[in-house]
Amino acid sequence: MRLGVLCSGGDAPGMNACLRSVVRAAASDGHDVIGIRRGYEGLMNADFFDSELGVGKMSPRSVSHILERGGTILNSSRCPAFATPEGLKVAADALDRAGVDALIPIGGDGTFRGAVALAEHWKGQIIGCPGTIDNDLLGTDATIGFSTAVATAVDCIDKLRDTAESHERLFLVEVMGRHSGHLALATALAASAEIACVPEEIVDAVAIAARVQELRSLGKQSIIIVVAEGDEQGGAVALNEKLSLADCPYATRTVILGHIQRGGSPTAEDRVLATRLGDFAVRSIVDGATGMMAGETCGHCCLVPLEDTFSTHRPLPEHQIELLDRMSC
Numbered sequence: 237m238r239l240g241v242l243c244s245g246g247d248a249p250g251m252n253a254c255l256r257s258v259v260r261a262a263a264s265d266g267h268d269v270i271g272i273r274r275g276y277e278g279l280m281n282a283d284f285f286d287s288e289l290g291v292g293k294m295s296p297r298s299v300s301h302i303l304e305r306g307g308t309i310l311n312s313s314r315c316p317a318f319a320t321p322e323g324l325k326v327a328a329d330a331l332d333r334a335g336v337d338a339l340i341p342i343g344g345d346g347t348f349r350g351a352v353a354l355a356e357h358w359k360g361q362i363i364g365c366p367g368t369i370d371n372d373l374l375g376t377d378a379t380i381g382f383s384t385a386v387a388t389a390v391d392c393i394d395k396l397r398d399t400a401e402s403h404e405r406l407f408l409v410e411v412m413g414r415h416s417g418h419l420a421l422a423t424a425l426a427a428s429a430e431i432a433c434v435p436e437e438i439v440d441a442v443a444i445a446a447r448v449q450e451l452r453s454l455g456k457q458s459i460i461i462v463v464a465e466g467d468e469q470g471g472a473v474a475l476n477e478k479l480s481l482a483d484c485p486y487a488t489r490t491v492i493l494g495h496i497q498r499g500g501s502p503t504a505e506d507r508v509l510a511t512r513l514g515d516f517a518v519r520s521i522v523d524g525a526t527g528m529m530a531g532e533t534c535g536h537c538c539l540v541p542l543e544d545t546f547s548t549h550r551p552l553p554e555h556q557i558e559l560l561d562r563m564s565c
């Protein structure tokens with residue numbers, strides 16, 4: 237068989253580990269892998285991995301020592317042109333011309349929406365691997381990159397806490413996550429933040445200001461509020477403005493962590509997850525599966541229809557919201 241693999245959407249630490257796993261699992265079973273560069277944009281342009289072995293062909297040696305590297309050696313992209321009937325036909329033709337029997341897209345919900353749309357124009361098999369720092373997909377306990385992004389954000393907040401304590405300040409720290417609060421909530425818990433503002437919960441600035449007053453009266457020298465970029469309040473800067481209108485008992489500072497959360501060497505957890513899911517995706521293709529995501533739940537690899545991973549918003553773990561509240565007293 238000939239498998240195609242690409243990374244799409246926002247990059248996530250562990251995409252390289254997943255790519256390595258796909259290439260080596262396929263090679264150990266006697267299959268070819270064609271690396272497609274720059275996600276769906278590269279697919280439309282037949283932009284293949286630069287290889288001496290023939291167009292796009294990736295050998296086990298081509299993925300040596302990439303497991304520990306952040307980013308993706310295949311590059312990634314966001315490509316609106318792909319999401320049109322014409323774009324999808326161009327992509328399908330490119331796969332057929334390259335003799336690809338099955339495609340493994342590594343990415344988030346947009347990438348999987350694209351995979352479902354592609355399946356209407358292309359008859360090959362498609363198994364997705366969840367590569368996104370957002371952890372917003374159903375059907376897997378964690379997405380590849382989430383653990384590393386949380387670790388990066390926590391490391392930054394630990395440093396901010398030092399200065400917040402020294403100057404008795406309140407820091408609003410904005411983290412990524414698009415429309416989901418998973419990254420913000422996990423970061424808040426692990427960084428001992430007092431408050432998390434997430435898109436899933438409607439909390440107004442007045443209520444937050446009242447909680448901050450309460451925490452001040454409990455003797456808190458510093459406050460960390462983790463704000464998800466997709467939060468109702470409009471992010472950390474907007475929330476800071478609203479807090480300044482309320483009677484905030486601390487001097488405030490705003491920090492937007494930004495793209496630093498996408499980079500860095502993946503944690504051991506992400507490396508293991510990426511290795512398991514890349515291998516499982518290849519084995520699932522060989523077994524004849526298609527239209528599925530390779531996920532991991534309760535320690536077991538599983539296949540979930542691609543549509544089911546993004547058609548419903550992945551709820552936040554309620555118990556973690558309550559836990560954060562209890563820990564901030």
Ligand code: ATP
Pocket residue numbers: 244245246247276313314315316317318319320343344345346347348349350351353367368369370414
């Ligand atoms: P992340 O959320 O981590 O950034 P993602 O995979 O969700 O990752 P997107 O930019 O949303 O990133 O999607 C990646 C690409 O998937 C888009 O640039 C587009 O080419 C394709 N895509 C997204 N939505 C659709 C859709 N509804 N139909 C077809 N293709 C789509």
